[in-house]
Each structure stands twice: as C-alpha cells, then as structure tokens.
Amino acid sequence: MREPYLSWPEAAWLIMQYSTCANYLFMPQLLYSVSGRFSWAVPIIAIPPAIVGAWAVYYLHTRFPEERLGQFLPRLVGRPLSIAIGGLYILFWMGGALTNVTVFAHYLSDTKLQFTPVTVLVATNVLVVLLVSLSGLKTLVRVNDALVFIVAPFILFSWLWPFFASKLDFSNLAPVKLPELASDPLRMAMAAVTMYHGYQIILIAGPALITMPLLAFGWPYANLLTYPAASFMEVVAPKTGLFPIRRFDFVLTVLFRYIMIVAAMSYFYSAAQTLSDLVSPTARRMHPWFVVALGIILVILSTVFKGIRTVMQFASVWVILGAGVAVIAPLLALVAFVRLDAARGR
Amino acid sequence: MRKPIKITPRSLPADAGMLGPPPDGSPEAPDFPLDAASRFDDVEEQISLITTALGNPSDLTVRRISDGIVCLFLSPLVEQGAVRHSLVEPLSKADWSELQENSRAARLLPVAVVSEARSVEGAVDKAAEGEVALIVHGRPTPYTLDLRGRVARQISPPISEPSVRGPRDSLTERLSDNLALVRQRIRSRNLRVRELTVGLDTRTRVAVCYFEGKASPEIVDAVVRRLSAIDTPSVLDSSYLMTYLSQKTWTLFPPAVATERADRVCAGILQGRVAVICDNSPFALVIPIQMVTLFQANEDHYSLAIHSFLLRTVRIIGWLAATMAPGLYIGIASFNPGILPAPAVMTIAAARQGVPYPPVIEVLIMDIALEMLAEASVRLPTYVGGAATVVGGLILGTAAAQARLVSNVMIIVVALTAIGSFAIPDYQNQLSWRTMKYLYTLSAAFLGIIGLTTAGLIILVYVCSMDVLGVPYMSPIAPWRWTAMMKDVAVRVPDPLAVELGKQQRAEEAEGAADA
Numbered sequence: 001m002r003e004p005y006l007s008w009p010e011a012a013w014l015i016m017q018y019s020t021c022a023n024y025l026f027m028p029q030l031l032y033s034v035s036g037r038f039s040w041a042v043p044i045i046a047i048p049p050a051i052v053g054a055w056a057v058y059y060l061h062t063r064f065p066e067e068r069l070g071q072f073l074p075r076l077v078g079r080p081l082s083i084a085i086g087g088l089y090i091l092f093w094m095g096g097a098l099t100n101v102t103v104f105a106h107y108l109s110d111t112k113l114q115f116t117p118v119t120v121l122v123a124t125n126v127l128v129v130l131l132v133s134l135s136g137l138k139t140l141v142r143v144n145d146a147l148v149f150i151v152a153p154f155i156l157f158s159w160l161w162p163f164f165a166s167k168l169d170f171s172n173l174a175p176v177k178l179p180e181l182a183s184d185p186l187r188m189a190m191a192a193v194t195m196y197h198g199y200q201i202i203l204i205a206g207p208a209l210i211t212m213p214l215l216a217f218g219w220p221y222a223n224l225l226t227y228p229a230a231s232f233m234e235v236v237a238p239k240t241g242l243f244p245i246r247r248f249d250f251v252l253t254v255l256f257r258y259i260m261i262v263a264a265m266s267y268f269y270s271a272a273q274t275l276s277d278l279v280s281p282t283a284r285r286m287h288p289w290f291v292v293a294l295g296i297i298l299v300i301l302s303t304v305f306k307g308i309r310t311v312m313q314f315a316s317v318w319v320i321l322g323a324g325v326a327v328i329a330p331l332l333a334l335v336a337f338v339r340l341d342a343a344r345g346r
Numbered sequence: 347m348r349k350p351i352k353i354t355p356r357s358l359p360a361d362a363g364m365l366g367p368p369p370d371g372s373p374e375a376p377d378f379p380l381d382a383a384s385r386f387d388d389v390e391e392q393i394s395l396i397t398t399a400l401g402n403p404s405d406l407t408v409r410r411i412s413d414g415i416v417c418l419f420l421s422p423l424v425e426q427g428a429v430r431h432s433l434v435e436p437l438s439k440a441d442w443s444e445l446q447e448n449s450r451a452a453r454l455l456p457v458a459v460v461s462e463a464r465s466v467e468g469a470v471d472k473a474a475e476g477e478v479a480l481i482v483h484g485r486p487t488p489y490t491l492d493l494r495g496r497v498a499r500q501i502s503p504p505i506s507e508p509s510v511r512g513p514r515d516s517l518t519e520r521l522s523d524n525l526a527l528v529r530q531r532i533r534s535r536n537l538r539v540r541e542l543t544v545g546l547d548t549r550t551r552v553a554v555c556y557f558e559g560k561a562s563p564e565i566v567d568a569v570v571r572r573l574s575a576i577d578t579p580s581v582l583d584s585s586y587l588m589t590y591l592s593q594k595t596w597t598l599f600p601p602a603v604a605t606e607r608a609d610r611v612c613a614g615i616l617q618g619r620v621a622v623i624c625d626n627s628p629f630a631l632v633i634p635i636q637m638v639t640l641f642q643a644n645e646d647h648y649s650l651a652i653h654s655f656l657l658r659t660v661r662i663i664g665w666l667a668a669t670m671a672p673g674l675y676i677g678i679a680s681f682n683p684g685i686l687p688a689p690a691v692m693t694i695a696a697a698r699q700g701v702p703y704p705p706v707i708e709v710l711i712m713d714i715a716l717e718m719l720a721e722a723s724v725r726l727p728t729y730v731g732g733a734a735t736v737v738g739g740l741i742l743g744t745a746a747a748q749a750r751l752v753s754n755v756m757i758i759v760v761a762l763t764a765i766g767s768f769a770i771p772d773y774q775n776q777l778s779w780r781t782m783k784y785l786y787t788l789s790a791a792f793l794g795i796i797g798l799t800t801a802g803l804i805i806l807v808y809v810c811s812m813d814v815l816g817v818p819y820m821s822p823i824a825p826w827r828w829t830a831m832m833k834d835v836a837v838r839v840p841d842p843l844a845v846e847l848g849k850q851q852r853a854e855e856a857e858g859a860a861d862a
Contacts, residue, residue: 108796112682116793124793128803135811142810142824143803149823250685254799261803 040173053326056333063336070277076335085328086278092325093274094294095318096267098301099311101125104260106308112253122302125264130295132265133272134288140269147258154255268298386414386442386483392466393418396479396488399470409434414442414483423476425495432457432493433478442483451480451489463487475549498523499628504606506773511648516606521551521625527608528555528623532615536560542573545581551625552587555611560618560852565634565815569620584624584631591622591633592814598781600774601814602633603640610644618852634814636821638835640775641665646838654838664769667762668776669783672709673790673798675759679705681794693755700750706791708752712760713787715742717780720764739764829854 064072069089073082105121113121132140272294276286305311393408396418400406407421409429415437419429436454437445445451452460460480463469465487469479472490480489501523504516517524525539536558544552552573556566569591576590585604592601605611606628611621614632622631641661646654679698683691701708719738723731743760746752763783770776782805789797812819822830833839833847 113793113796121793121796124796124800128800128807131804131807135807138813138818139807139811142818142820143807144824145826146806146810146820146824250682250795254795257796257799258803 053329056329059333060329060336068273068277070274071281073278073332074281076332076339083278085332086274088321088328089325090271090275090278092318092321093267093271094298095314095321097129097264097271098298099315099318100260100264100267101129101298102302102305103308103311103315104257105302106305106311108253110308112250119299119303123299125261126295126298128261129265129268129298130291133269133286133291133295136285137269137273140265143265144262147262151255151258151262268294388486389414389416389481389483392469392481392488395466396470396473396481399467400474411437412440412442415440415445416481417478418481418488419473419478419493420476423496424478424493428493428495429478433480433491445480445482445489446484448489451482455491457491457493459492461490463490471549475543475551496520501527507605507607507610507644507771509607509643509645509648511645513607513609515608517608517611517623517628517630519626519628521553521623524608524623524628524630525553525555528612528615528621531608531612532557537615538566540570542570544573544576544587545578547579548581550581552581553623555615555621555623557615557618560616561620562618565817566620568815569622569633573622581624582626584622584627584629587622587624587631591631594812597812599637599778599809599812599819600640600772601635601812601819602631603635603772604629604631604774606630607644613644613647634817635819636814636817637809637819638823640772641770642834643771651838651840655836658836658838661769661771664766665779667766668764668770669766669779670786670798670802671759671762671766672713672783673786673801674795675756676705676709676787676790677795677798680791685795694753697753697755701753702750705756706787708756709759709787712743712746712752712756713763713783716760716764827851827854 060069060072070082070086073086076082077085101122102118105118105125108121109116109118132143272286272291275294276283276290305314393416397406397408400420403420405421407419407424409417409419411417411434417429417433432455436456440454444454448460448462461472463472463479469488469490473479476492476494476496477490478493480491482489498520499518501515501518503514507516515527517527529537534557538556538558540554542552542554543549554566554569554573572591572593573587576587578586578590581587588600588602588604589595589597594601602622603610603614605614611623611630611632614635615621619632619634622633624630641658643657646657649657678686678691679694683694686694698705703711715738719735722734722738726734739761743757747754747757767776767780770779782801785805786798786801789801791797793800810818810820810824818825821827822835829847829851833844833851838844839847
C-alpha cells in the first residue's frame with residue numbers, strides 16, 4: 001500500500017500545468033479580445049506548441065530528476081542568466097496567479113456578491129492558494145487530481161449538451177467554410193473531441209467554452225454575452241419553466257472557481273518555489289513565512305486593478321510573457337541536450 | 347522513561363507463609379510451616395522481594411506446593427482451576443531438584459510455555475500482568491507461567507456497527523478471543539501476529555496483525571516501531587493508540603478505522619492493512635486507511651454490486667446533506683436567493699417572516715440543539731434515550747417553529763442534516779464531518795455559496811495533505827489510482843473481477859514502490 005512520492009499521473013499533470021501556458025483559454029473574453037473571431041481555432045493551433053512544451057519539461061526532468069528549475073538553472077545557463085530566466089518564469093507564474101485570483105474576485109463582486117469588497121474576495125482566493133503552497137507539491141497535485149472529478153463532468157456536459165440544444169449555427173465560424181471541411185458538423189465536432197483524446201484535459205475545456213458560444217451566438221455577440229462565460233449556459237438551459245435551478249450559471253460560476261483555483265495554486269506554487277530555489281538552492285522546503293509574504297504581496301498587487309477590464313489588459317500582456325516562457329522551455333531542453341555533461345556537473 | 351522497580355531485600359515477614367487464601371481451597375494443598383523457611387532461604391528471599399515490590403496486596407496468593415517450590419500469583423487474574431491442574435497437582439510430589447532445568451520443568455508441567463524470568467524484577471512485572479511466578483529452591487530467578495483467566499464478556503453482535511447481512515460476532519475485551527476471531531476467518535500460514543506491551547502503568551497487551559506478502563513491510567515496521575516507542579502511562583483502550591500510530595496530534599479526520607466487527611478487521615488485513623488489537627478494548631484499529639474507506643460499510647461486500655452502488659450513492663448524498671445543507675440554506679436565504687425559482691424563494695422568505703435572527707444564528711441555534719440531542723441520546727439509557735429524541739426532535743422543534751424562533755424550513759434543513767449524518771457509516775467519520783459542518787456554515791455566513799465552496803476547498807486541501815503511514819489519505823481519488831478506483835470506490839465490482847483487479851493493483855503498487 002505504500003506510495004511513491006510522485007506517481008506518473010501526478011508527474012504528467014504537473015507537466016501539463018507547466019507546459020501548456022494556455023490557462024487563458026478558460027477566459028473566453030480574454031481569448032476573444034486577443035484572437036477575435038478565430039478564437040475557436042486557437043486551442044487547435046495550441047496543440048503542437050503544447051506537445052513541444054510537454055516534451056521539453058519531460059526531457060529536463062529526465063536530465064535533472066531530483067532537482068527543480070531554480071536548482072538546475074544556474075548549472076545549466078550560468079548564474080546571471082539563471083536569474084534572468086528564473087525571474088521571467090516567476091513573473092509569468094505570479095502574473096498567472098494574480099490574474100486568476102483577481103479576475104474571479106472582480107467577476108463575483110460585479111455580479112453575485114456586490115456588497116463584498118474585491119479585496120476580501122481576493123484574500124479568500126489567496127488563502128486557499130497559500131494553504132496548498134504551504135502543504136507542498138504533493139498536496140498541490142492531489143488537489144488538482146481531486147478537482148478533476150468535479151470539473152471533468154462539467155466539461156463533458158459543456159461539450160455534448162449543446163449538440164442536443166439545436167441552437168448551433170456552424171456558419172458562425174466563417175470565414176472558414178464548414179462545408180469545405182466536413183459535410184456533417186457533428187462528425188467534425190466528434191473528430192475534434194477525438195483529436196484531444198487522452199491528451200490534455202485542460203485543452204478539452206478550451207474549445208467547449210470558446211467554440212460553443214461562437215457557434216451559438218456568432219460574432220461579436222459571443223464576446224458580449226460571455227462575461228466571463230456564464231451566459232453560455234443559456235444555450236443549454238432546458239426550456240421548461242419548472243426546472244428547479246433556473247440560474248444555472250451560478251453552478252457554472254462555482255465550477256469556474258474550481259478551475260481558477262487549480263490554475264492559481266499551480267502558478268503561485270511554481271513562482272514561490274522557483275524564487276525560493278534561486279535565493280536558497282539548498283533549502284529543501286520553502287520557508288512558510290516566505291510563502292505567506294508572497295501571498296500578501298499578491299493581495300496587495302490585486303488592489304492595483306480597478307475593474308475586470310484592467311485585469312484583462314494586464315492579462316493581454318501576460319499572454320505575451322506566456323509565449324516567451326513557452327519558447328524558453330524547449331530552448332532550455334536544447335541547451336541541456338547540447339551541454340549534457342556540463343549540466344550533470346561533470 | 348519507565349523507572350525500574352526498586353527491590354530492597356529484607357527479612358522474611360512473619361506472615362509470609364499465609365499470604366492470601368489457597369487458590370482453590372482444596373485440602374490437598376497444605377501451607378508449609380514457617381520453620382521450613384530456614385531450609386529454603388533463597389525461596390523466601392524471592393517471595394519477600396516479590397511481595398514487597400507488589401506492595402503486599404491482599405489479592406496476592408503465595409502457594410507452597412512442596413519443599414522448596416512455591417508459586418505466587420495475583421488471584422483475580424489467574425484461572426484457579428488451571429493452577430490446580432497444571433501446577434499444584436503435577437508438582438505436589440515433585441522435588442525442587444527436578445525443576446532446576448527449564449527442559450525438565452517443561453516436561454513436568456502440562457502448560458504450553460514455561461518461561462524463565464530474567465530477574466526477580468522481571469518476575470514481579472510478569473506477576474503484575476497476571477502470570478504465575480514459580481519459585482524453586484536453588485534457582486536464582488522464578489519460572490513464569492501463563493495461566494491467566496478472567497471474566498470476560500461473551501461474544502455478541504456488534505452494537506455500533508450493526509448490519510442486515512453478514513456475520514454477527516464482534517470483538518470483545520479479551521485479546522485472545524479477538525485473535526481467535528481473526529484466526530478463524532484467516533486460516534492462512536501467512537497471517538502474522540506480533541504482540542507488544544504498551545503503557546508504563548497499565549502494561550496493556552497489544553497485538554499487531556497483518557498478512558505477510560500483502561502488507562507493506564515498511565508499514566508493519568512503522569506500526570511496531572511507533573507502538574514500541576509509546577511512553578504513555580496508560581493505555582485503557584485502542585483509541586489511545588490512534589494518535590501515536592498516525593503521529594499527528596491535531597488531526598481532524600481519523601487516521602485509522604476503529605471497528606468492533608471481526609469481519610471488518612479481517613477484510614482490512616486481507617487488503618494489506620495492519621490491524622492493531624488491544625487487550626481490554628472491543629475496538630480494533632485498522633491502519634492505514636483512506637477517506638473512501640470511511641464511507642464503506644462491510645455490508646457493501648455482502649450485497650450485490652449494484653445494490654452496494656446504490657447504498658454508497660445514498661451515503662454520499664447523506665454526507666453532502668449533513669455537511670452542506672445548513673450552509674446552503676444560509677447561502678440561499680442571505681446571499682443568493684436567485685439560484686432558486688421565484689416560488690421557492692417566496693416560500694423560504696414567507697417561512698422566515700417573523701424570525702428575529704439572521705439565518706446564520708437560526709442555523710447555529712438549531713445545529714447546537716441537534717448536537718445536544720445527539721449527545722443526550724448517546725448518554726441516556728436506551729429506554730430513556732428514545733423518549734428524549736421524541737421530546738427534543740418533535741416537540742421542541744415544532745414549538746420553536748410555532749414561536750417563530752426558527753423557521754419551518756430550518757426544521758427541515760436540520761432534519762435533513764441529522765438524517766444525512768446518520769447515513770455516514772463510521773462514527774468517527776461522522777463526528778469529523780459534524781465538526782466540518784460548522785466551517786461550512788460560518789463560511790456560508792461570510793460569503794454565501796462562494797463561502798461554501800471556499801470551505802470545501804480548504805477541507806479538500808487539508809485531506810489531500812494528509813498521509814497515514816506514507817499512504818495518501820485521499821487515494822485512490824487523489825492521487826489517481828485507476829485500478830483501485832474501479833475496484834472499490836463508487837462501485838464495488840463483483841468478486842471475480844475484484845480479484846483480478848486486486849492482483850493488478852498489487853502489481854502496480856509493487857512497481858510504484860520500486861520506482862520510489
């Protein structure tokens with residue numbers, strides 16, 4: 001009954017978290033603002049870079065099996081460059097954590113909890129994120145694993161149910177003409193699902209939340225009606241007035257919160273751990289007060305944002321950071337491959 | 347650290363030959379006159395040392411069997427008939443010279459084991475534990491014989507874990523009976539039992555049972571090591587051991603299953619877990635466990651797979667109701683009424699009309715009343731407990747609603763909470779979730795349904811951070827263990843398939859351990 005420290009599914013999940021850099025897929029508005037009408041194609045285009053990123057992380061792991069990024073970077077690229085690259089990663093991860101905890105707090109403050117200050121909502125989110133980080137990597141992975149059982153059925157539902165709603169108009173995806181791709185739209189949708197089969201659940205969610213609103217509302221209404229994505233449930237709401245929970249979007253909000261927290265805690269832990277490793281490479285664990293201090297910084301930084309629009313503007317910049325990080329991971333793997341002996345410290 | 351007993355040699359007490367009554371009162375066992383003492387000084391010295399070390403208790407019996415052979419024991423702990431048949435009768439015509447060697451003594455005495463105490467002090471400990479000290483002239487230390495016997499409760503049906511199907515016998519307070527119940531069910535040579543003594547003052551016997559080849563050697567070693575290291579003065583029940591085994595002082599969830607069902611103990615052993623059976627306790631601990639184990643009842647394995655799936659689903663719904671119903675009520679009534687259809691919202695609002703408190707106070711009043719009711723029904727005798735439940739549940743609740751102290755909807759919520767908590771199988775688990783209910787309630791009072799999800803996340807983080815003897819508490823859900831999950835989590839697969847999956851699971855665990 002004894003368990004290894006990290007099993008392969010846990011390691012695989014971590015690789016997903018580190019490599020995809022595509023968490024913004026959960027924010028349809030953000031993606032719409034970045035990619036416009038073609039947002040639906042982004043998750044598909046994201047596959048090759050994600051695969052390369054996953055491979056790069058895996059390769060670095062095999063080269064440095066017992067070490068973390070902040071620990072092996074100085075030996076791989078030298079101290080100055082390691083601080084620069086590490087700093088970039090920390091900025092990216094802290095930015096991800098900040099976006100996730102803040103955007104959801106603003107959304108709640110605007111819609112569901114209008115009398116609650118945003119800072120209180122941010123602090124609540126940060127509290128959960130801090131608890132995970134203080135508990136360590138194993139807990140982080142396990143919480144991710146457990147939440148998948150809540151999130152995955154929702155994602156599956158989001159994918160399949162609209163097909164039964166008869167409100168979809170595939171011509172909304174034009175100018176790419178659907179008949180030129182497939183004669184049967186359902187088959188095409190099935191093919192899209194199959195393409196992701198066994199790959200990354202994080203990418204499965206993207207199309208569900210981005211493509212479906214486009215199919216249902218068309219452009220630019222999808223952009224207006226998904227704030228951040230709740231109105232999407234209008235598509236799937238049954239017609240009967242006797243349905244007990246009419247405001248189904250609240251359930252969706254809760255599920256979004258789980259997705260948000262998965263992302264935020266992964267980002268925050270990565271940032272805190274990398275910073276700790278760069279400062280003190282020999283420390284086995286992060287100091288608790290160090291983590292708490294970073295959490296307080298996160299709350300303070302969140303006060304800079306005055307509304308969901310400013311968070312979105314920040315997130316647009318953060319996406320560029322993400323692209324940079326996505327490029328650096330394969331580059332590091334390449335350096336490790338070339339400088340294998342040096343990397344191993346021989 | 348335990349202080350050694352200080353033995354101070356002293357002269358023979360005047361009444362040394364008459365300490366305690368004869369074990370069986372039989373006329374063929376005469377006490378020897380005190381003048382015999384002069385011939386067997388060493389025997390008298392040992393008697394003196396032992397009686398002094400034990401504080402010369404009134405229930406200490408010193409039985410002079412023949413010249414130079416004396417047995418000494420605490421009469422309430424020893425089976426009197428066994429003393430007569432196994433000790434007095436065989437030795438009444440024996441000479442002390444025949445008992446100088448252990449092998450000869452073993453041949454003379456019809457008992458399973460004749461041990462040699464390492465010292466007189468060791469013999470004192472053995473006598474205090476209920477063994478018979480046999481003092482023989484010419485030997486520096488006494489022999490010790492296990493002729494323990496005591497009044498014990500008969501094996502009866504389990505009280506705290508009743509079931510419709512399955513065996514009806516439960517553990518008792520006697521360790522040997524409990525081990526017999528286990529051995530009757532697992533008649534394999536691979537069943538291992540290691541006995542330890544814990545508790546500096548109580549000297550409680552504890553048996554560690556596991557199945558060789560299924561239980562992880564590291565876990566077995568850890569259990570034995572932690573039990574051996576216990577330095578508490580008293581171990582009066584197996585529950586005393588729980589904290590020491592998990593090495594978590596402030597844990598919110600039980601790290602081990604405490605069960606009085608012998609079949610559950612055996613099931614745990616056969617699953618590769620370790621059972622800790624404590625003398626004087628009818629509850630055995632099965633360790634390590636996972637959260638999912640606490641939602642399983644042994645009855646699940648005596649029912650059809652589809653039926654057990656239904657029962658487990660009902661339990662999960664009950665668990666959700668028991669923990670979240672009050673918080674959900676607060677969330678809907680105070681923060682987010684819009685998630686319900688307008689007629690339902692109006693019903694709740696109408697029911698709350700005239701109630702002078704906010705929903706959170708209403709919930710806390712009723713929750714505390716429910717806790718008091720549950721506690722009272724446990725403490726009261728059975729025939730009064732039923733009446734108390736009726737008074738508390740029906741009369742008080744109805745009166746409170748009529749007096750507008752609480753709303754009618756609140757009564758329904760509390761009833762749902764109570765029924766839900768009773769559907770949770772394990773009592774300790776039930777208590778844990780009853781405690782967690784307050785976290786949900788207060789979080790919901792703070793942030794409505796978002797607070798409820800926050801509390802859920804905090805609890806999730808906590809249980810995910812828990813390990814019991816190196817086994818993740820939330821396994822096989824987190825981390826994912828697909829084989830184990832398919833085998834016996836939401837659905838218990840039928841037995842032939844379970845056997846196959848069990849083999850696969852063990853192979854995966856072995857592979858995982860090798861990787862680690």
